[in-house]
Amino acid sequence: MGKNWIKEYKKEHYYRFAKKEGYRARSAFKLIQINKKFKIFKNVFSLLDLGCAPGSWLQVSKEFIEINLKNSKKKIKPKIIGVDLKKITSIEDIDFLKMDIHDEILEEKLNEFFDNIKIDLIISDCSIKKTGNKTLDQVSQIKICDRILEIAIGLLKKDRFLIFKCFEGSELPKFLKSVKEKFHKVRIFIPEATRSRSNEVFLVCQSIIH
Ligand SMILES: C[S@@+](CC[C@H](N)C(=O)[O-])C[C@H]1O[C@@H](n2cnc3c(N)ncnc32)[C@H](O)[C@@H]1O
Numbered sequence: 001m002g003k004n005w006i007k008e009y010k011k012e013h014y015y016r017f018a019k020k021e022g023y024r025a026r027s028a029f030k031l032i033q034i035n036k037k038f039k040i041f042k043n044v045f046s047l048l049d050l051g052c053a054p055g056s057w058l059q060v061s062k063e064f065i066e067i068n069l070k071n072s073k074k075k076i077k078p079k080i081i082g083v084d085l086k087k088i089t090s091i092e093d094i095d096f097l098k099m100d101i102h103d104e105i106l107e108e109k110l111n112e113f114f115d116n117i118k119i120d121l122i123i124s125d126c127s128i129k130k131t132g133n134k135t136l137d138q139v140s141q142i143k144i145c146d147r148i149l150e151i152a153i154g155l156l157k158k159d160r161f162l163i164f165k166c167f168e169g170s171e172l173p174k175f176l177k178s179v180k181e182k183f184h185k186v187r188i189f190i191p192e193a194t195r196s197r198s199n200e201v202f203l204v205c206q207s208i209i210h
Contacts, residue, residue, distance in 0.1 A: 014026040014193050017029065022059075023056040023059055023060070024054040024055050024059065024089075025054055025055075025056040026056075027056055027057065027125055028056035029191070029192075030125070030191040030193045030194060030202070031057045031060045031061070031123065031125075031163075032060055033193055034163055034189060034191055034202060035064065037204075038161065038187075038189070038204050038206075040123075040163060040204070041061070041064035041065070041121065042068075043120065044064065044065060044121045045065060045068060045069070045072075045076045045078045045079070046078065046080070046114060046120045046121070047061050047065065047078075047081075047119065047120060047121045047122070047123065048081055048083070048114075048121075048122045048151075048155065049080075049081070049082040049083070049123050049124065049125075050101050050122070050123075050124035050126050050148055050151065050164075051101065051124055051126025051127065052082030052083060052088065052096070052125075053082075053085075053086040053087070054086075054088055054089070055082065057082075057123055057125055058080065058082050058091055058094050059091060061080060061121075061123070062091065062093065065080065078093070079095075079113065079114055080093065080094045080095065081096065081097065081110070081113055081114075082094065082096050082097070083096075083097045083101055083106065084096075084098065084099075085100055095113060101148065101151070107151065107155065110151075110155060111155070118157040118158075119155050119156055121156075121160055121161055122148075122156050122160075122161075122162045122163070122164075123163045123164070124148050124162075124163065124164040125165050126144055126148065126164070126165065127141060127144070127165055127200070128140045134167075134169055134199070135169065135171075137167060138167045138169040138170070138171045138172070141165075141166060141167045142171055142175050145164060145165075145166055146175075149164075149182060152205075153182060153208060156208060158207065158210065159206075160207075161204065161205065161206050162183070162205040162206075163202055163203070163204055163205070164202065165201070165202055165203075166201055166203055167199050167200060167201070168199040168200075172201075176188075176203075179203060179205060181209070182205075182208060182209055183205040183206060183207060184206065184207040184208075184209055185204075185207060186203060186205050187204045188204075189201070189202045189203075189204050190202070
């Protein structure tokens with residue numbers, strides 16, 4: 001069995017599975033697999049998704065938060081919001097901002113939405129459009145990652161998780177070092193649903209350093 005065959009099988013498998021489950025993209029399974037490993041949705045009632053279009057991570061998040069609500073004795077109104085350059089088809093009970101994550105007024109808008117209360121979980125699958133030049137793409141992606149870090153440091157609760165996407169390559173170790181200066185625990189995770197030819201990795205960061 002050739003490697004290409006396995007890759008295509010995996011891609012098709014997750015595509016069909018996403019369709020069957022009503023998810024907007026195969027990437028839904030990446031978030032499910034991240035949660036299976038790290039239990040990032042534990043006690044989560046407020047969530048920010050940066051680079052959320054078409055919205056499958058928001059769909060998955062809503063499901064986990066609904067389970068948390070069922071299991072909670074407290075009456076909590078969940079707050080879920082996604083941000084993207086591209087508009088998404090709306091999802092009930094989820095807010096959306098059509099905005100560049102680099103926009104300086106983003107934090108102000110988010111603080112308004114979350115009533116100036118820090119957020120339980122920040123997730124991001126945000127990525128640049130790849131040019132094919134791996135070094136250039138990695139540098140551009142790190143600019144996005146730097147901005148995600150900046151937003152998270154300002155808005156995330158101290159002991160909670162930030163999940164975001166990076167590309168493997170020569171720039172990663174230096175960037176990783178800077179992330180480790182900001183979070184107590186930083187792990188690299190490649191979900192099974194990530195295509196084998198992709199160089200994407202997810203950083204699972206927990207507990208901001210005061
Ligand atoms: C892989 S997709 C996200 C898929 C999403 N997690 C899902 O499951 O539906 C990456 C997204 O990042 C968005 N993006 C890239 N750069 C951005 C930026 N500077 N500001 C906001 N969104 C951005 C793209 O528009 C794209 O929709």
